[in-house]
Amino acid sequence: xxxxxxxxxxxxxxxxxxxxxxxxxxxxxxxxxxxxxxxxxxxxxxxxxxxxxxxxxxxxxxxxxxxxxxxxxxxxxxxxxxxxxxxxxxxxxxxxxxxxxxxxxxxxxx
Amino acid sequence: xxxxxxxxxxxxxxxxxxxxxxxxxxxxxxxxxxxxxxxxxxxxxxxxxxxxxxxxxxxxxxxxxxxxxxxxxxxxxxxxxxxxxxxxxxxxxxxxxxxxxxxxxxxxxxxxxxx
Numbered sequence: 448x449x450x451x452x453x454x455x456x457x458x459x460x461x462x463x464x465x466x467x468x469x470x471x472x473x474x475x476x477x478x479x480x481x482x483x484x485x486x487x488x489x490x491x492x493x494x495x496x497x498x499x500x501x502x503x504x505x506x507x508x509x510x511x512x513x514x515x516x517x518x519x520x521x522x523x524x525x526x527x528x529x530x531x532x533x534x535x536x537x538x539x540x541x542x543x544x545x546x547x548x549x550x551x552x553x554x555x556x557x
Numbered sequence: 558x559x560x561x562x563x564x565x566x567x568x569x570x571x572x573x574x575x576x577x578x579x580x581x582x583x584x585x586x587x588x589x590x591x592x593x594x595x596x597x598x599x600x601x602x603x604x605x606x607x608x609x610x611x612x613x614x615x616x617x618x619x620x621x622x623x624x625x626x627x628x629x630x631x632x633x634x635x636x637x638x639x640x641x642x643x644x645x646x647x648x649x650x651x652x653x654x655x656x657x658x659x660x661x662x663x664x665x666x667x668x669x670x671x672x
Contacts, residue, residue, distance in 0.1 A: 537600075543607070543654035547592075
């Protein structure tokens with residue numbers, strides 16, 4: 448079946464360092480969504496990418512959708528302690544369901 | 558209420574017992590979902606409903622059942638709980654089916670422990 452893998456599984460950074468998580472699908476995706484889950488909380492929608500090669504920015508966060516629509520990345524510039532949490536990508540499929548990635552847990556040390 | 562509510566917040570359950578997790582949304586969303594979240598495995602879809610009166614199986618449906626009698630409610634039932642069903646369960650909804658470019662809104666989750 449369709450799979451969406453994320454790497455790394457965990458990342459510990461010093462505050463101010465950059466962070467990137469990568470998302471790879473075994474099949475072509477219709478769209479990709481990113482969610483953030485704070486510790487003890489629930490996933491919250493961040494953004495959606497639809498077009499091949501699309502890049503979107505939200506303040507210090509940069510989201511990219513690959514040319515083949517099979518991979519995506521989230522880059523955070525100059526991390527802050529408020530960035531702590533688990534980041535999930537989720538790929539849209541031809542069966543109208545989202546396949547969630549395994550998530551990357553980010554820990555930021557002050 | 559606003560958004561999605563889930564009940565109970567947490568539950569400890571003896572193996573073999575029947576349990577229903579409740580989920581209610583007040584956003585009039587057509588589609589609703591149940592996920593389980595386990596460490597290292599991310600969010601896995603259990604069952605979904607694209608509209609009231611219809612349901613479908615997700616990635617890990619065995620041992621679970623759902624119903625969608627109306628737009629607002631989407632209960633998840635474990636007929637005979639087993640320890641491998643220990644997990645955090647999230648209910649979610651979207652205006653239309655999520656794969657079709659619609660973001661999902663998640664409830665606060667239910668932490669279930671089966672002993």
